[in-house]
Amino acid sequence: MISQKMQDAINQQINKELYSEYLYLSMAAYFSAQGLSGFENFFLVQAEEERFHALKFYHFVNERGGRVYFQKIDQPETEFKSPISVFEKALEHEQYVSSLINKLMDIAIKENDHASKSFLTWYVDEQVEEEDSMDTIVNKLKIIKGQGNGLLMLDKELAARTFTPPTTD
Numbered sequence: 074m075i076s077q078k079m080q081d082a083i084n085q086q087i088n089k090e091l092y093s094e095y096l097y098l099s100m101a102a103y104f105s106a107q108g109l110s111g112f113e114n115f116f117l118v119q120a121e122e123e124r125f126h127a128l129k130f131y132h133f134v135n136e137r138g139g140r141v142y143f144q145k146i147d148q149p150e151t152e153f154k155s156p157i158s159v160f161e162k163a164l165e166h167e168q169y170v171s172s173l174i175n176k177l178m179d180i181a182i183k184e185n186d187h188a189s190k191s192f193l194t195w196y197v198d199e200q201v202e203e204e205d206s207m208d209t210i211v212n213k214l215k216i217i218k219g220q221g222n223g224l225l226m227l228d229k230e231l232a233a234r235t236f237t238p239p240t241t242d
């Protein structure tokens with residue numbers, strides 16, 4: 074049985090994951106309006122990943138005999154200055170999410186909740202990838218100065234990204 078404190082903290086995190094989905098959909102819509110369908114695809118896939126993160130928490134709380142409840146999801150930003158500013162914001166957001174996952178882990182450790190500790194390890198590892206994937210694109214955009222042929226080539230590269238649900242539970 075999950076503690077009330079852990080349950081509440083995970084419910085907060087479900088809200089943050091759903092906000093992440095919303096934020097990335099907003100970024101996808103921005104790129105769609107710019108005519109950059111590869112970048113749009115990247116963020117549509119990213120949004121699916123965030124939904125997966127939320128649902129993974131959802132199932133965990135239910136499996137442990139807890140209760141999931143939903144709260145209001147904040148409105149994401151809708152306007153961005155440039156492709157690079159989108160990715161800088163996405164990276165900043167992932168760094169923030171990593172700090173939230175670390176706080177969840179702190180609670181699990183304090184409560185001697187080994188099941189939550191084991192479960193949260195997946196998210197700790199996932200956040201390393203999440204930050205790295207945004208950081209990689211920030212760096213590529215810096216190299217091509219966010220424009221020209223380089224931008225179109227990167228758009229083509231990102232068009233190939235597909236969503237594959239992680240097999241590791």
Ligand SMILES: [Fe+2]
Nearest residue numbers: 090093123126
């Ligand atoms: Fe996430």
Ligand SMILES: [Fe+2]
Nearest residue numbers: 093167170203
């Ligand atoms: Fe993420």
